[in-house]
Amino acid sequence: MAYLEVRNVRKRFGDVVALNGVTVSVEQGEFFTLLGPSGCGKTTLLRIIAGFEEPDEGEVSLEGQDITGLPPHRRDMGMVFQSYSLFPNMTAEENVEFGLRIRRRPPQERARRVAELFELIGLAHARKRYPYQLSGGEQQRVALARALAVEPRVLLLDEPLSALDAKIRVQLREEIRAIQTRLRITTVYVTHDQEEALAISDRVAVFSRGRVEQVGTPSEIYQRPANAFVAEFVGTMNRLEAVVRDDSGGVDYRGLRLKVYEARGFRPGTRVLLLIRPEAIQLQPGGTGLTGRVVSRVFTGATTRVRVQLDLGGQLVVDVPSAPAKGLVPGLEVAATFGPDDVAVLALPEEPSVGQATQRSPSGPGGAR
Amino acid sequence: MKGPRGFWRLVWLTLAALYFTVPLVATAEFSLRGGAGRYDLSAYLFILRDPQFQASFRLSLLLALETMALSLALLVPTAYWVHVRLPKVRPLMEFVSVLPFVVPPIVLVVGLSAVYRGAPEFFVGTPQILVAGYVVITLPYAYRSLEVGLRALDLRTLTEAAQSLGATTGQILRWVVVPNLRSAMLSGSLLILTVVMGEFTMANVLLFYTFPVYLNYIGETHATPAAALTVISFGITWAAMLGILALERQFGARQAQVGAR
Numbered sequence: 001m002a003y004l005e006v007r008n009v010r011k012r013f014g015d016v017v018a019l020n021g022v023t024v025s026v027e028q029g030e031f032f033t034l035l036g037p038s039g040c041g042k043t044t045l046l047r048i049i050a051g052f053e054e055p056d057e058g059e060v061s062l063e064g065q066d067i068t069g070l071p072p073h074r075r076d077m078g079m080v081f082q083s084y085s086l087f088p089n090m091t092a093e094e095n096v097e098f099g100l101r102i103r104r105r106p107p108q109e110r111a112r113r114v115a116e117l118f119e120l121i122g123l124a125h126a127r128k129r130y131p132y133q134l135s136g137g138e139q140q141r142v143a144l145a146r147a148l149a150v151e152p153r154v155l156l157l158d159e160p161l162s163a164l165d166a167k168i169r170v171q172l173r174e175e176i177r178a179i180q181t182r183l184r185i186t187t188v189y190v191t192h193d194q195e196e197a198l199a200i201s202d203r204v205a206v207f208s209r210g211r212v213e214q215v216g217t218p219s220e221i222y223q224r225p226a227n228a229f230v231a232e233f234v235g236t237m238n239r240l241e242a243v244v245r246d247d248s249g250g251v252d253y254r255g256l257r258l259k260v261y262e263a264r265g266f267r268p269g270t271r272v273l274l275l276i277r278p279e280a281i282q283l284q285p286g287g288t289g290l291t292g293r294v295v296s297r298v299f300t301g302a303t304t305r306v307r308v309q310l311d312l313g314g315q316l317v318v319d320v321p322s323a324p325a326k327g328l329v330p331g332l333e334v335a336a337t338f339g340p341d342d343v344a345v346l347a348l349p350e351e352p353s354v355g356q357a358t359q360r361s362p363s364g365p366g367g368a369r
Numbered sequence: 370m371k372g373p374r375g376f377w378r379l380v381w382l383t384l385a386a387l388y389f390t391v392p393l394v395a396t397a398e399f400s401l402r403g404g405a406g407r408y409d410l411s412a413y414l415f416i417l418r419d420p421q422f423q424a425s426f427r428l429s430l431l432l433a434l435e436t437m438a439l440s441l442a443l444l445v446p447t448a449y450w451v452h453v454r455l456p457k458v459r460p461l462m463e464f465v466s467v468l469p470f471v472v473p474p475i476v477l478v479v480g481l482s483a484v485y486r487g488a489p490e491f492f493v494g495t496p497q498i499l500v501a502g503y504v505v506i507t508l509p510y511a512y513r514s515l516e517v518g519l520r521a522l523d524l525r526t527l528t529e530a531a532q533s534l535g536a537t538t539g540q541i542l543r544w545v546v547v548p549n550l551r552s553a554m555l556s557g558s559l560l561i562l563t564v565v566m567g568e569f570t571m572a573n574v575l576l577f578y579t580f581p582v583y584l585n586y587i588g589e590t591h592a593t594p595a596a597a598l599t600v601i602s603f604g605i606t607w608a609a610m611l612g613i614l615a616l617e618r619q620f621g622a623r624q625a626q627v628g629a630r
Contacts, residue, residue, distance in 0.1 A: 052529055072532040079533040085526045089548040098544070099534035143530075150534060 001064055003028035003186055004049070004154055009058030011044055018044040019055070020210035026154075029184040031177065035197040036207030037233065043158055045207075046190045050156050051075050062153060078147025082159040084139045086131040092142045093118070093127040099150035117145040120179060137168040144176065148183070155180070155187045161196065173200050194234045198222060206230050223277075224344050231275045231344070238281070238316050240274040241348065249340060254312040256290060259340040271348040278305065278319040280342035283328060287335030292316065294332045297325060308334060393603070400596035412597035421583055422598075428496060429580035433565035436503040437558045440511045443504070445554065448515045449546050453528050466512035469505050474570040477502055481571075496577045503565050510560035518553025552616050559609040566605055 002025030011019040019041045026032040034042035047053040049060055051072035059068040067075060078099075086095050096117055100110045118124045121141040131139055140160050147155060157176070161169045177200040180187050191197050197204050198218040206213045206221060206229075214226035225231035231239070242251040242258065244266040251263050251272065258274075266272060283294075283306065292310040304325035308316045316336055320328065328334065403409035416422050451458050469477075481502050485493050492498060524546070531541045547554070569581040584602060588595040 050529075050533060052532075072529070073535050073537055075533075076535075077533055079530065081526050081530060083523055083526055085523070085530040087527060087530075087545055087549070088522070089545075089551075098531070098536075102535045102540060146530075146534065156533075 001061075002026060003030075003063060004188070005061045006045065006049065007059050007061070009045065009048060009055040009060070011041075011048065011053065011055050017210050019048075021058070022207075022210070022212055023058075024205050024212060024215060026186060026188060028186055031180050031187045031189065031200060031202045033189045033191060033197045033201040033204045034207060035191060035194060035204050035234075038192055040207040041210040042190050042192075042207045046156055046158055046188060049154070049188060050077055050079055076150070076152050077154045077156055078150060078152035079156040080140065080143045080147050080158065080160040082162055084131065084136070084143070084163070086134075086139055086142055086146070088131050091128050091130055092123065092134065092138075095131070095142055096145045096149050098146060103150065113149055117149055120148075121145045121175075136164050137172055140164065140172065141175075144179070148179075148185070153186065155185050157187065157189045159190055159192070162191075162193075169196075176200065198234070206233060208233070225275065225346075228273065228346060231346070236278050236317055238274075238276045238278065240276070240314060242272055242274050244268050244270045244272055253290075256312060258290070260343045260345060261340045262343060262345040266345065266347060273346045273348055275344040275346065276316075276338055276342060278317045279303070281316060281318045281336050281338045283308065283318055283320060283334045283336055285327065285332060285334055290316075290336040292334060292336065294328050294330050294334060296330055297328060299325075304328075308336060310336075396596045397600050400593060400600050402593060412593040413601075415591070415594045416587070416597050416601065419594075421578070421586075425578050425580045425583035428578065429566050432496060432499055432503060432579065433562045435497065435500045436507060436565055437561050439500060440504050440507060440561060441554055441558070444508075444511055444515055444557075445547065445550065446542060448512065448519055449524065449542065452519050453525050462512070463516075465508075467509050469508050474502075474506065474568070475574070477505065478571050478574045482575075496572075496579070499571060499575065499577060499579075502571050503561075503568065506568065506571075507561045507564045510564060511557040514553050514557030514560060515550065518550045522549055552619065556613040556616050559613050563606045563609045566602065 004026040006022060006024045009019050009022045010017075022041070022045060024032075024034075024045075034045060036042045044053060048055050051067070051070060055068065059066055061067060062075075086092070087098065090098070093114055096114050097110050100113060105113075114127075115124075118127050121144060123138060123141055123145075126134060126138060126142075131142075134142065143160070160176075161172055164172065173196055189197075189201065198221070201218055203215060203217055204221050205215045208229050214221060214230045216224075216226075221230060221234055225234060225237070228239075231237045240253055242253040242260075242263075244250075244263050245252045245257065246268055247264060249259050249261050249264045251258050251260050251274065253274070260274060263272060290310065290312075292308040295307045295309050295315070297304050297306045299322060302322060303319045304322045306318045306320055306325060306328050308318060310316060318336065400412050401408045401410070403411050448462070451462050481498070485498060527545055527549075528541055531545050536544065567581055568579070569585060572579040572582050573585070580602070584595075584598055587598050
């Protein structure tokens with residue numbers, strides 16, 4: 001049995017189903033992220049774990065003990081919130097000390113622990129400041145220290161970085177990960193930012209409409225999405241509809257024969273979706289095969305994002321290192337190639353129905369349509 | 370301040386200023402008249418030396434303090450609970466809190482007497498019976514002050530943060546809610562003070578000799594000391610109002626900075 005388990009949890013608010021039968025398990029010391037678009041239920045699940053909401057059905061257990069009905073103040077979980085949540089009437093130091101004071105720890109122990117934590121978050125100089133004298137990033141660091149002070153059994157973070165500037169966000173997420181790794185504290189982290197989720201997690205659960213779509217390591221989620229939603233939500237993905245031709249990985253894209261290793265398990269004749277990351281595709285001027293024309297390119301720094309209109313129909317989004325991308329001017333004829341193991345394959349429903357494309361693919365950037 | 374618009378602005382401002390200051394200055398001037406065309410402080414000395422003034426003033430002050438204590442003890446937990454747990458009840462609370470404005474004090478007195486009929490005599494005989502009525506008539510002021518204070522805080526998140534750190538509701542009230550509402554509670558208390566120091570109807574009908582009743586008695590019997598007393602009571606009100614303004618400035622400045630980068 002896992003350290004923290006959520007079994008078959010359902011929760012509705014009025015007519016809105018926030019969680020529709022969710023089961024996840026988190027191992028001790030793991031950094032586990034709940035990822036999904038807003039309204040997918042990830043925050044509701046975190047609040048249920050914290051005890052702020054009660055599930056309509058299902059249960060939550062910690063270390064094998066059912067805690068579903070336990071009030072939040074008896075759960076021994078530390079939480080960091082999205083909005084600034086430091087007590088405005090207390091200094092940074094008093095904030096961090098709060099949980100220890102509630103637990104009636106002796107003064108010397110409290111002082112030692114508080115000093116340790118300020119050392120850990122690198123804010124020893126700001127101990128005597130009030131929240132309004134701290135920057136947003138500093139406030140969230142103090143909030144983290146406050147949650148860690150009581151040595152919680154689980155650390156819960158509800159989009160703690162979303163109110164911060166981009167640069168501080170990246171820096172602070174690395175710090176959070178470093179501290180988590182050092183303390184080996186079981187952590188559940190909520191975010192809608194897929195890059196953030198991939199960067200700091202041991203495992204990620206992707207949520208959509210109150211359900212878990214996939215649970216896996218960041219590279220599993222990124223390279224082998226379990227379904228179209230995950231493929232679309234996590235990063236940019238090119239999608240090509242094809243038909244399996246033989247059992248050695250041959251597929252047919254609008255008359256063009258391609259080699260895709262992952263198609264080997266599928267019965268010939270099956271309609272499949274080929275999923276290819278923009279950075280897995282190479283472009284050469286001229287050539288044969290998957291040919292097309294450059295329609296646009298957007299410089300994003302290290303790489304340039306090139307959009308190619310395929311001669312067979314459909315578009316590809318390709319990330320090219322910026323130096324060679326200089327030659328890829330709009331209008332240029334190119335051929336696209338990719339390795340046979342760089343493609344993920346998903347089976348499509350047997351009988352295509354009208355409007356199936358919209359049903360399958362929640363709109364996202366970069367889909368080859 | 371150029372052109373006709375500036376001119377009219379000045380005219381209206383002057384008229385408004387005169388409207389407020391003339392009666393005050395006239396009262397103050399009258400209170401200083403010592404007879405035979407001389408000015409002195411005899412009217413003030415008369416008031417301050419009058420044992421009835423001291424007694425009635427002390428009684429009203431005591432009632433004000435008791436009203437503050439009872440009001441805050443009732444309203445702080447209620448307002449907090451409504452804010453955090455029952456936001457749907459908030460419109461109802463707002464409605465209830467302004468009800469005392471539409472019920473005339475005399476009706477309230479009759480109602481109170483009806484309620485207390487059959488209550489033990491020692492209680493009906495003490496001025497403390499007024500406190501219950503005062504809590505009601507000061508409710509709009511006290512509740513509004515607390516509302517403003519509560520609205521400036523993200524109490525839901527603060528409550529949840531405290532809960533996750535192991536705090537019970539009592540501990541949250543004591544360590545988080547009350548300290549952050551201190552300014553709101555003070556300004557509510559000062560409003561209660563000014564209302565109680567000026568409430569005449571209830572005390573008069575229930576036959577208690579409070580400060581406003583004394584003020585009324587002096588007004589009917591001693592002309593100059595009455596003016597002096599008016600100036601004194603006006604001074605009390607103003608001190609309380611300035612106190613609120615000063616507090617709000619301090620409070621507002623701090624609130625604005627919470628969450629700053």
